[in-house]
Amino acid sequence: MRLPSPRRIALFGMTSAVAVVSAGLAIGENRPSLNFYGVSGLMDMPSGESQADGMLTVTSAHFGPISRTTLSFQITPRLGASFRYLGVRNWDDFRPSIWDVYYDRSFDLRYQVLKEGRYVPAVTVGFQDFVGTGVLSGEYIAATKNLNDRIKVTAGLGWGRLGSYGDIGSPFGPRPAIDAGKGGKPSFDQWFRGPAAPFAGVEWAVNDRWSIKAEYSSDDYTNEAGVRRTFERKSPLNFGIEYQAYDSLRLGAYYMYGSELGVSLQFVMNPKQRPMGGVGGPAPTPVKVRPSPTSDPDAWSPEWVAQEGAREQLIQNLNKWLEKDGIVVEAMGYDGRTAQVRIRNTRYDAEAQAIGRVARAMTAVMPASIENFEVVPLVRGMPASKVTVRRTDIEALEFTPGAADAMRARTTVSNPGAPMANLAYDPELYPKLSWSLGPYNRIRLFDQRDPFKMDVGLRFAARYEIAPGLVLAGSATKKIAGNLDEPPPDIPTGLQPVRSDVDVYDAKADPALESLTVAKYGYLGNDVYARVTAGYLERMFAGVSGELLWKPVDSKFALGAEVNYVAQRDTDGGLGFGEYDYKVATGHISAYYNFAPGFHAQVDVGRYLAGDIGATLAIDREFSNGWRVGAFATKTNVSEADFGSGSFDKGIKLEIPFAWGTGQPTRKKATTIIRPFGRDGGQKVEVDGRLYDSVRDYHASGLDDQWGRFWK
Structure with a gap:
């Protein structure tokens, strides 16, 4: 025509x-x-x-x-x-x-x-x-x-x-x-x-x-x-x-x-490019090269191992070197040739950079007889992996062209294994109380009546670390202004309102107890990690959550299992449960796979909060600077009529590291989930500290993504 x-x-x-x-x-x-x-x-x-x-x-x-x-x-x-x-x-x-x-x-x-x-x-x-x-x-x-x-x-x-x-x-x-x-x-x-x-x-x-x-x-x-x-x-x-x-x-x-x-x-x-250029922060500790054994044989003597108080003194000295980096040495063990330190990284979003800073500081503190440095990063008090570097390589490669690649080729990343026989924690670190009072915002995007709604207010949060891997934590909020209490159109479904009533919680829960939990994390051996969390898990549900994760440090594949038994909380943000009188057991078997550099897939199969049974597929692209952009979709046995608008749950997830925008080292991130509809089918319990995202950045593939910052 x-x-x-x-x-x-x-x-x-x-x-x-x-x-x-x-x-x-x-x-x-x-x-x-x-x-x-x-x-x-x-x-x-x-x-x-x-x-x-x-x-x-x-x-x-x-x-x-x-x-x-x-x-x-x-x-x-x-x-x-x-x-x-x-x-x-x-x-x-x-x-x-x-x-x-x-x-x-x-x-x-x-x-x-x-x-x-x-x-x-x-x-x-x-x-x-x-x-x-x-x-x-x-x-x-x-x-x-x-x-x-x-x-x-x-x-x-x-x-x-x-x-x-x-x-x-x-x-x-x-x-x-x-x-x-x-x-x-x-x-x-x-x-x-x-x-x-x-x-x-x-x-x-x-x-x-x-x-x-x-x-x-x-x-x-x-x-x-x-x-x-x-x-x-x-x-x-x-x-x-x-x-x-x-x-x-x-x-x-x-x-x-x-x-x-x-x-x-x-x-x-462009997530690949930082608007402020590189990440700033204090200069790294220069590598201190040992004297040769012939010029100073006493420095190489292993007799110091038997000295009383040596461990406490080494931990204290190492923490002085690392204080400016926001890294804390929690425990140390050693013999005549090897020293193992267990560290907490509170600042660097690049885990490889934290490992590099610790290794540099160890060259300045550890006696000359120590040749092997074992750095065990702790996540929520739980050992995530063990990174072993030779001191000789650190001394030789600091100013060598291609030093990062050369150092990675000589570095071993393995599972945490058993602690060294004489490893001991710093007794002054536990128990420890920390708290904060600051602003918060809660955003809801693209509901059926308004593209943007937001509440702002104050959040009080506290954390009491009882022992390594055992923590009591909670938070409460007081709204100052906002419009989240303006509800979207009432579109009834055939399901328990496990998420669609969130606007009721926004309207009535002020002030509100967001969460109050006790959690235990641990490494069980044989590449298995564990978590148990109990209490007021999130704004809408309280109960008990347990999780196991099998994740070899050098594998792109991982398997996990989670079981929860929860009750729906009252909408006033208090301690009660009588308003809904709803209890449910949920759980999932999860498979994780890093199928290409920077691409991660997760499949969850199991039972969701509304009692529906199905599966969720999530695919994320992650950049070396910590940006994550992903999409997910969940299909369960809920009919379209019962689910309501949208037919099934789906959405987009954005995770932006603060360091990308500020140019200063920090582990803080901003996370936004965009759902076309806030419906009840395919919904999971919101639990802080799930295991896969907690440990994987300290495994081989996670460290490799940012190994270029080892010497930074």
């Missing part, structure tokens, strides 16, 4: 403009910009480009009554994913409904099948809103070619809503009506079916900061402009101008569909 004349003229005009402007410009490649859907593209139309590997972007785009906020992540150099929150105002002005503003959530996937070459364009296949209600659903094939370092052109073919204007027929058959149900399900039978329509556009980078865009859109806005009449779509042409204010911020202004003005903000973050 030939395009109607006005559309053909529009496409021809854009192509002609490209040819005229491109004359005299150098050959090169433009940086991909983002469209109103938060993916690489023009305005409403996508392009064939991909963002740089690992790039995380956030866009906020608005025109007329339509607003879209999108979080996108470039999972691999070719594969990208997006989560989007849509708001359409004036939804019920013409056609009555329950909505004043219609809100919807959607997920996208994009895969770049061809990288751009000298003669070949970049080509991407995309699935827009592929698991949702279908409001934004569409598929596309888009190709983009840089004509020079200033001009790029895009052309493509769209289906679904991207095939709703100026279609050329249905090359792969009719598109069945979508059966959205409760949403959240892939619509496989719709993909690339129904009318297909072409789209095209051009982007001209006037200079390093300003660019101009024009596009021909294949989206008819059938529902928004047609059925709902939220705006008038007069033309398929869109025009825009964008300004690169900073490397991380791009602003845009647009004229959309012949009738509406639009604006956008594009935020770009």
Whole structure:
């Protein structure tokens, strides 16, 4: 089917403009910009480009009554994913409904099948809103070619809503009506079916900061402009101008569909690059080289081992060297050739850096006869691994080119094993009380009535370490301001409200006891770790939780098992349980696998808080500086009708280390979980200190990821 004349003229005009402007410009490649859907593209139309590997972007785009906020992540150099929150105002002005503003959530996937070459364009296949209600659903094939370092052109073919204007027929058959149900399900039978329509556009980078865009859109806005009449779509042409204010911020202004003005903000973050450069902090202790045995034979004598009080003095001296690094030596054992120290790292987010600092300090403190340093990091008082380095290697390699790799080749990482026969803890460390009083915030994103809600207030937290691996801890909060007590729409389900009543807790629990637990952690031998936690585990549940983890230090694979018996707490944040009178036993068998450098997968199979049975798959990408971006999905035996909106639990998890943003060493992290819907199916107990994430950073693969900071 030939395009109607006005559309053909529009496409021809854009192509002609490209040819005229491109004359005299150098050959090169433009940086991909983002469209109103938060993916690489023009305005409403996508392009064939991909963002740089690992790039995380956030866009906020608005025109007329339509607003879209999108979080996108470039999972691999070719594969990208997006989560989007849509708001359409004036939804019920013409056609009555329950909505004043219609809100919807959607997920996208994009895969770049061809990288751009000298003669070949970049080509991407995309699935827009592929698991949702279908409001934004569409598929596309888009190709983009840089004509020079200033001009790029895009052309493509769209289906679904991207095939709703100026279609050329249905090359792969009719598109069945979508059966959205409760949403959240892939619509496989719709993909690339129904009318297909072409789209095209051009982007001209006037200079390093300003660019101009024009596009021909294949989206008819059938529902928004047609059925709902939220705006008038007069033309398929869109025009825009964008300004690169900073490397991380791009602003845009647009004229959309012949009738509406639009604006956008594009935020770009690269987890691989620290905004403050490297991580600061105190300089490391210089390596102290021993005198030769012939020049000072007394220094090499092992007779010091039998001296009374030697251990206490060595621990004290070593702690003086490490105080500036936030590292505490808790225990020490030794013989004439080997010294083992058990340490607590309270500051460095790079575990290899903490190990390196301890090894340097040991060269300054330990007698010359000690050749082997065994560093055992303690996590929650539990030994996580044993890192063995030779003192001779530390002395020889400090200033050698390629020192980090050379040192790793000579370092052994093994399981903690049994403590040395004469290992003893510093008696002054236990018991120990610590507490804090500071601000807190609790955020809820993208519920059915509001994209952003938050409470702020004060949190009191205390921790009493009774003995190594045995701790009593708790926290309480007092709200100062916020709007989390404004509930989302009441959408009843057939399940116990184990999470959907969280807004009731937000409204009534003030002040509130968040948690109060006693926990015991330990290494049982044979690569097995254990945890038992009892008390008020979280805001909504109290009870007992037990966990075992089998994790060899040099293995990419681990197995775990967890059992919980809990009762649902009253909504006032106090000590009672009578309001719900609900008790449940839950538990999971978990498998963990590091299937590629920086990629982790976890599968949990078992029983969840609402009594439902099923499995959860979570996949994370972790960067060497501690950033983690992941996605998860849970499917249980709960029906769509009982689960409610979304059909099954799924979401996105972000974990950002403070050191990445501040440039100062700290182990603190900010964690955010984004769920399209806060429903009751597929929910687990929130327990602090689960074992896999506690120990794995001190195992071989975790240390390898940041071994470059051993000498820092």
